[in-house]
Amino acid sequence: MTTEQALPDPRLDVVVKGSGPALLLAHGAGGGIHGNFGLVLDDLARDHTLVGPHYPGAGGTPVAEKPLELDELADQLVASAVAAGQESFTVLGESLGSAVAVRVATRHPARVRALVLTAGFPVADPALTLAAQLIKSLAAAEQWGDVARLACLSCMSATDLTGIEPTDVDALVTQTLAVMPPGTAHHFDLASRVDVRADLAHLSVPVLVVAPTGDRLVLPDSSYRLAAGITGAELVELPGAAHVLNVADRATWLRHVRAFLRTLPARAT
Template identity: 50%
Template sequence: MPTATATYARTVRNESGGPGLLLAHGSGGSVEGNFGAILDGLAATHTVVGVDYPGTGGTPRAAAPLVLDELADELVAAADAEGLDTFAVLGYSLGGNVAVRIAARYPERVTALVLTASFPYADNQLALIAGVWSELAGRGENDLLARTLLPLALSKTVLEGLSPEQLAAVVRDTAASLPPGGGDHAALVAGADLSADLARIGVPTLVVATTEDRLVPLPLQQELAAAVPGARYAELPTGHLPFAERPEEWLGLVREFLVNA
């Protein structure tokens, strides 16, 4: 059942009248933040529904620790409210875990999965990073958190291409945009393990790996693809933020797969 700890803000784009597509965003993101750059393209062919997790976008922060099943159930509840009986799910980063859990809990309703920059479990590196993220967010040290995350989220090419003035501006803007619930999301990353769910996925699945990612390393993303029976695999030469570095290429991979799934 949906959680009673917060009223989840919903994004809906149904002008195309196409099949359902649920959007599961990443830790510290939002529907607009993670999918805004490709939302028009997705909505051209699908009825798109997403929710902001507690503490980000238009959703207030939850009073209790977040639970992956509740995030999954809230996204499905939004689909119910929009009259979608079946749907594909596009998950980015932590949203890939949400998407997999939806497929595990509602297998008769999911038609396809697209998992981008995601992971089957938190390895030691990712768990340590997520733990630092959660702790710094809890202390309100947004400037230090931004300086910690940016070298991991941006590809080296993009990061080193910034002038000192541009880098200072990016740090400042990132710190100002960090949502109050980002640390709560990161706590879910630290304890993630979807290994049991992945082996049971029975729908067409595309894993889009971000090859220059230093937050979720490429080998971990490849391990995710190998764990899903029959999964297709594609690569984007980008850091952890494909919507910022290569949105059109990301959109193209997603749309081509969904049309043919």
């Protein structure tokens, strides 16, 4: 489980930004580096080197010709970091990216110094399973507008949605559709199949688990199970926060993450 794996040739489109200790960014299904981390990229890049690979079908990475596999994706993220000159790093995983981050840590333990897992899951819970099934079937029927509607419904909090005028709902769907990567269905297919429950006991690095308690795509209990399965993991909650963090909740997330990074030995950040 913890034997270091050989690295493939890197094939992912990568965002590299900043200077300092490395943070490897693992984005979520249907997301991307700017979509998931855009609100904090500039801040984190002030004192860290950010390496943000895009999964197949996101950013500039071509859509995969076959179903995605977790081990291959984890290895590609590490290969991207090494190609960017970063031999070790802390991994920040969001949603599906949390499972990717866990697998990175168990396949490449010598390279990973710490993990930050946000809105994550060790295995798809019922809410995510149902959403993934709907997204795959709607995508197969080319009903991308309905995929965007489902994304708005499941990824925003009740408070966020309450603040939107009914006349603006169509504009929200249009905006969501415009940033939805072409690999979304492949990403959610992988999210529905991953299972890192056996990996958790093998993690020996510092881990911060961040649970948005208003998440309706990945239930908060999934984050709690992640934290419970990892010896010594620190768990923090974002009260009422949605799966996709709004500006205020992302600012709170940033404070927690920076506080966690400050606790790590110099080489661990």
